[in-house]
Amino acid sequence: MSTESELSPVAAVVVLAAGGGTRMKSTKSKLLHEVAGKSMLSFAVSSAAALNPAHLVVVVGHLRDQVEAHLEKLSESVTTAVQDEQLGTGHAVGCGLAGLGDLDGDVVVTYADVPMLTGDTLRQLVAVHRAHHNSVTVLTAEVDDPTGYGRVLRDGEAIIGIVEHKDADDQQRGIREINSGIYVFDAATLREGLASLTTDNAQGEQYLTDVLHYAHSQARRVGAHLIDDVWQTEGVNDRVQLARMNAEMNRRIRDAWMLKGVSMVDPNTTWIDVDVDLAPDVLLHPGVILQGATSIGEGAVIGPDTTLMDVEVGPGAEVIRTHGSFAVIGEGAQVGPFSYLRPGTILGRKGKIGAFVETKNAQIADGAKVPHLAYCGDAFVDEGANIGAGTIFANYDGVNKSTSHVGRNAFVGSNSVLVSPVDIGAGAIVAAGSTVTDDVPAGALGIARGKQRNVEGYIPNRRPGSKWAAAAAESDGSIHPAVAESRQKKA
Numbered sequence: 001m002s003t004e005s006e007l008s009p010v011a012a013v014v015v016l017a018a019g020g021g022t023r024m025k026s027t028k029s030k031l032l033h034e035v036a037g038k039s040m041l042s043f044a045v046s047s048a049a050a051l052n053p054a055h056l057v058v059v060v061g062h063l064r065d066q067v068e069a070h071l072e073k074l075s076e077s078v079t080t081a082v083q084d085e086q087l088g089t090g091h092a093v094g095c096g097l098a099g100l101g102d103l104d105g106d107v108v109v110t111y112a113d114v115p116m117l118t119g120d121t122l123r124q125l126v127a128v129h130r131a132h133h134n135s136v137t138v139l140t141a142e143v144d145d146p147t148g149y150g151r152v153l154r155d156g157e158a159i160i161g162i163v164e165h166k167d168a169d170d171q172q173r174g175i176r177e178i179n180s181g182i183y184v185f186d187a188a189t190l191r192e193g194l195a196s197l198t199t200d201n202a203q204g205e206q207y208l209t210d211v212l213h214y215a216h217s218q219a220r221r222v223g224a225h226l227i228d229d230v231w232q233t234e235g236v237n238d239r240v241q242l243a244r245m246n247a248e249m250n251r252r253i254r255d256a257w258m259l260k261g262v263s264m265v266d267p268n269t270t271w272i273d274v275d276v277d278l279a280p281d282v283l284l285h286p287g288v289i290l291q292g293a294t295s296i297g298e299g300a301v302i303g304p305d306t307t308l309m310d311v312e313v314g315p316g317a318e319v320i321r322t323h324g325s326f327a328v329i330g331e332g333a334q335v336g337p338f339s340y341l342r343p344g345t346i347l348g349r350k351g352k353i354g355a356f357v358e359t360k361n362a363q364i365a366d367g368a369k370v371p372h373l374a375y376c377g378d379a380f381v382d383e384g385a386n387i388g389a390g391t392i393f394a395n396y397d398g399v400n401k402s403t404s405h406v407g408r409n410a411f412v413g414s415n416s417v418l419v420s421p422v423d424i425g426a427g428a429i430v431a432a433g434s435t436v437t438d439d440v441p442a443g444a445l446g447i448a449r450g451k452q453r454n455v456e457g458y459i460p461n462r463r464p465g466s467k468w469a470a471a472a473a474e475s476d477g478s479i480h481p482a483v484a485e486s487r488q489k490k491a
Contacts, residue, residue, distance in 0.1 A: 050119025
């Protein structure tokens with residue numbers, strides 16, 4: 001038997017994707033629903049591409065515009081064929097082959113709604129097909145409950161046919177080996193078999209399985225490749241099955257990462273997309289969701305209750321109770337709790353984005369800090385700068401978005417508003433409570449607030465008998481010792 005690395009390309013792979021998917025009850029094509037962050041269709045195309053076929057054809061029908069638009073994003077090498085009427089799997093394959101001429105070699109038929117199917121399994125199927133000089137080889141599995149599946153009919157090692165569940169008798173329905181619907185055909189046998197198909201069955205359709213009967217009737221060898229992993233043969237027809245498929249795929253992804261040195265406090269509450277990358281010694285706390293192309297560096301701690309989509313997290317960083325997308329978090333940085341990192345956020349090495357902070361299109365350099373209760377949008381915050389609590393970068397005037405800059409080691413006092421575009425120079429200080437509309441030069445103190453005025457006797461005169469008046473009357477007018485101490489330090 002040829003090894004996978006020695007396997008020569010197949011003539012064609014036909015992916016059946018024309019079904020209605022009505023049980024999903026969705027305005028979106030069933031095939032665009034996702035498992036582990038990728039559409040079911042993308043899994044099908046990836047596994048088919050592993051065979052390096054001369055032709056990769058996806059047969060479309062229901063909601064074809066959606067499917068074709070998605071295929072354009074997935075691969076330039078994929079072509080489509082249209083099945084206008086749903087006349088059975090045999091008819092669908094015929095539609096897929098119609099534009100390919102007289103193929104010579106192996107033709108693989110698979111489905112677009114079997115996301116667990118791997119390219120390795122397809123390569124093994126083709127290798128078995130070639131090693132035994134089969135005309136047809138079917139991928140099979142044994143299941144505890146074969147209801148709804150076609151049953152594999154054997155005469156010893158030979159496959160003599162497949163009977164659909166609705167057409168099977170009681171004895172045949174007791175068979176546990178089921179047809180996955182995934183095949184390798186000799187191209188000539190497939191063409192002849194398709195030409196012989198009828199609709200004389202319970203469904204009134206052209207069954208692809210009848211090609212196996214044709215091959216057997218012509219004394220051509222029909223074989224099977226039985227796999228242990230039943231999940232690779234399971235399709236998704238409704239949202240219950242979709243949820244089960246996601247759960248199983250996520251379990252496998254989690255287990256694989258834990259075996260590579262990633263720790264998960266509660267794996268059952270951890271969800272990881274298939275394209276996520278995790279380094280050794282990453283620690284994931286409960287409630288972590290990692291989506292898209294997120295990557296987590298060595299020794300980083302994520303969670304609890306954190307969702308990251310397409311986020312790069314550097315080694316040793318800590319991200320707590322945070323939602324982030326299309327952002328970069330530097331080595332040893334701290335984020336959270338309750339932070340919101342919007343696209344374009346870049347946090348430098350050992351920087352900090354703290355509690356109840358929202359950032360957007362903001363470059364926060366090494367060691368810079370936005371510790372709490374702030375909005376930092378369209379901003380450049382240089383190394384070592386500190387943004388005080390309650391600070392707002394007022395970046396939008398209702399028409400235009402503008403950018404502000406805070407220089408190296410600058411300090412923006414609490415409850416300040418930077419009305420963009422403004423430039424705060426290196427080492428400058430913005431006094432707390434300022435509304436800054438002009439630049440603050442390097443090393444300067446910027447103060448932009450109204451002068452305080454105290455109205456003596458206001459409470460006793462305007463609120464007599466109130467709790468405030470009573471408290472004022474009981475006071476000796478002294479300053480709190482801690483305040484006095486702070487004033488001494490500042491003097």
